[in-house]
Amino acid sequence: MSHPLEAGVVRHRAAVLGSPIKHSRSPILHNAGYEDLGMSDWDYTRIECTAEDLPRIVGEADESFRGFSVTMPAKFAALEFATEVTDRARQIGSANTLVRTDAGWRADNTDCDGITGALGELLGEALPETRRALVIGGGGTARPALWALAQAGISDITVINRSDRSAELGPLLEPFGVSFRFAGFDSDLRQASREAEVIVSTVPSAAVEGHEQDLGHAPILDVIYEPWPTPLTVAAAANGYLTVGGHIMLAHQAYGQFEQFTGRPAPRAAMRRALEASLH
Structure with missing residues (x-):
């Protein structure tokens, strides 16, 4: 053919x-x-x-x-x-x-449209009332995720990353007046997860290996879609939380x-x- x-x-x-x-x-x-x-x-x-x-x-x-x-x-x-x-x-x-x-x-x-669309499917009518988010990762995909979260009205964001990238990512959030902090993987991840109303993971599954049980305590958007489900979303689902994958973000x-x-x-x-x- x-x-x-x-x-x-x-x-x-x-x-x-x-x-x-x-x-x-x-x-x-x-x-x-x-x-x-x-x-x-x-x-x-x-x-x-x-x-x-x-x-x-x-x-x-x-x-x-x-x-x-x-x-x-x-x-x-x-x-x-x-x-x-x-x-x-x-x-x-x-x-x-x-x-x-x-x-x-x-x-x-349009990555931010992908994040927004996926968050809408994850949280539904609860999205406009959501205020506290946890973002895992501080690389390229974290930037549209942070922008989309701020646009959605999230006012409190914690970023979990191996290195502190406040100097790079802080200016992105300044116009929105978001309360923004960095934490390492050696911090109390379980507490951070429990305090969050939504989690966006922007890293490969290997980056959170061994931390899934601590992080799986809120609804999760994981930008990975292959293989799916990821260990992180499996942990969250086992705790009764909804999850969506990167294929939803890709579509939007x-x-x-x-x-x-x-x-x-x-x-x-x-x-x-x-x-x-x-x-x-």
């Missing part, structure tokens, strides 16, 4: 950039959206891309490429490369979305990208069905 690109059918393209990239499920989401809307002239692929590669790959992309999803390690490079940057991408300090414009490329960050961050790339409303149900089918 010939690929639609080979058949000359495709007029518009998008792709996910990152390294390693072969296991990305973003093509499943976006291509399911194109199929559902009958957009046979669109195609979405994966492109192996490091931070150093991004300016060349995006800069040399022909006019058929309308947008790029960007994953690690190229999110900071995407922000630097763009000719236009949304306010939230600038505040978060990284970009997971590049959209072609008449003047060049616009950088945005993709909807906005789809709309920015195509100018069409994302067929969320079709995209979500395709993603969930791929996980079984």
